[in-house]
Amino acid sequence: MTKIKTTLVVAAMALAIAGCAKKRPAVLPPAPVDQATPVNPNAGQTPPTDGAVVPGSDADFRRSVTSNTIHFGLDQYDIDPESRAILDSQGAWLQRYPNVRITIEGHCDERGTREYNLALGDRRANAAKNYLAARGVSADRMTVISYGKERPVALGSDEAAWAQNRRAVTIVLN
Template structure:
């Protein structure tokens, strides 16, 4: 073998070796809670005694139909039930135009990590796009995908899978 052929083969072997390395598994960051909505009492729950502070996460969860939209298997489209939930969220968010939110995308445990992260992102963005179409400024919304890393229900049955295929809206401030 000539030196040129040896160098070409060595370069190819190095390139293949570099491509075959697995990326280290890095878990998504913990949910972003942003600055705590402390109201006037320093209480991070958004409640003062028995009162709920208007514009807080506690007010949001009390006022909307649900903070969670569920999806079908391998789906990220907004169905009529999801529309009703997101309509109530949009109404509340339009009432409080300075409130920022994060929309978390989640999946059940089936599928690869990469697939679930991508599907969770599509689910969160579907909810974000729907809220934006209802007048909520996109600059107030951020999305994050947790894939299957943060299940709402543990278990490997259809009920647990259905509960974990979701997008969750979290009020930040």
């Protein structure tokens, strides 16, 4: 009798384990589609072959605005008067090209934890986005990303390098 009970318990456990096995679907779902495909205002136009800058391009943006980068103080994400002037010039350019999409990157210096710097970089990028949105640039045209301390522009462990790395950069998507 004990042998039968043991056999029944082992058989029941084997069935329970077999029933929990995850089965692979016969057809895999399609790969995700990128919903943030940038709009190129110059679609259908042939790029100039003489090295001229295409209106509405990232090169035109960098040439036309005061700067594509604003800087921040240590552990700060507020927009100072110098950054306001830079963002005002960016906003004016973006008003001329209403179909151009941008990404605003938030960056930090090397101090602090990875998690803290990712959050601070996000606040910096969003501060720039919110400022531009308040100046009439549609928020639908802007995306933000934080790189934290992962992409320094200046290498070094001194105040000069740290000051250059505390920034938000506006990139025109072509």
